[in-house]
Amino acid sequence: MKQRIKNTSLTQSSKIWLRRQMNDEFVAQAKKLGYRSRASFKILEIQKKYRVFSKDDTVVDLGASPGGWSQIVSGIVKNVVAIDLLPMDPIENVTFICGDFLNSFDDLYKCLPNRTANVVISDMAPNTCGIRKIDHIRIMNLAESVYEFCDYVLCDGGHMITKVFQGGADVDFLNVVKRRFGKVAHFKPKSSRKESPEMYLVCIGFKKSGIGKSIAWF
Numbered sequence: 001m002k003q004r005i006k007n008t009s010l011t012q013s014s015k016i017w018l019r020r021q022m023n024d025e026f027v028a029q030a031k032k033l034g035y036r037s038r039a040s041f042k043i044l045e046i047q048k049k050y051r052v053f054s055k056d057d058t059v060v061d062l063g064a065s066p067g068g069w070s071q072i073v074s075g076i077v078k079n080v081v082a083i084d085l086l087p088m089d090p091i092e093n094v095t096f097i098c099g100d101f102l103n104s105f106d107d108l109y110k111c112l113p114n115r116t117a118n119v120v121i122s123d124m125a126p127n128t129c130g131i132r133k134i135d136h137i138r139i140m141n142l143a144e145s146v147y148e149f150c151d152y153v154l155c156d157g158g159h160m161i162t163k164v165f166q167g168g169a170d171v172d173f174l175n176v177v178k179r180r181f182g183k184v185a186h187f188k189p190k191s192s193r194k195e196s197p198e199m200y201l202v203c204i205g206f207k208k209s210g211i212g213k214s215i216a217w218f
């Protein structure tokens with residue numbers, strides 16, 4: 001049965017958000033399983049389909065708060081280094097930096113055992129304004145920075161997962177990424193809300209010394 005909201009002091013957008021949360025099967029399931037967010041199911045689906053994480057891996061989780069992805073991934077791999085603008089409650093095996101990823105390449109790098117990562121995952125979302133073109137530019141800027149960071153820390157054969165919006169990644173960006181990874185796919189997990197424009201670019205098998213290493217379009 002659908003749940004209704006009785007609190008009349010809430011704004012219309014808060015009511016819409018709350019109604020969606022209350023009637024969302026993944027929110028209910030996340031609560032039941034003790035997951036920090038419904039986003040946990042997205043990374044589980046990605047792992048099930050692409051097998052990106054292995055037990056000895058070091059993973060960097062960008063845009064990690066409240067910790068749904070870090071919680072799942074830290075249960076699979078050896079080390080997780082996570083960052084977010086917002087604070088996050090501690091998780092065992094997870095080193096957390098509270099700050100802006102865009103200014104923190106060196107801080108993240110210094111937290112990596114052996115100064116290298118096997119997988120970089122990003123669920124970072126920019127503040128959206130509702131204007132499709134602008135929102136697309138904002139998320140592509142973030143995705144390009146994630147790739148730039150991968151160029152810095154990812155080991156040969158490593159993987160990158162980054163959020164993009166519907167319509168997928170820009171052609172120029174995709175061409176660069178395709179040169180540097182063995183396989184590149186767009187993936188929309190079932191647990192991602194249908195009405196959300198988000199999807200994920202899953203990039204498998206980084207070529208550390210591959211052609212096109214210098215990023216001509218940055």
Ligand SMILES: C[S@@+](CC[C@H](N)C(=O)[O-])C[C@H]1O[C@@H](n2cnc3c(N)ncnc32)[C@H](O)[C@@H]1O
Pocket residue numbers: 036037039040062063064065066067068069070083084085086099100101102123124125126
């Ligand atoms: C969709 S939430 C991530 C949810 C998380 N994956 C989970 O499973 O709980 C997106 C996060 O990206 C963070 N974010 C956005 N831009 C960022 C930036 N430049 N640096 C660090 N975090 C950022 C936001 O603060 C927000 O917490």
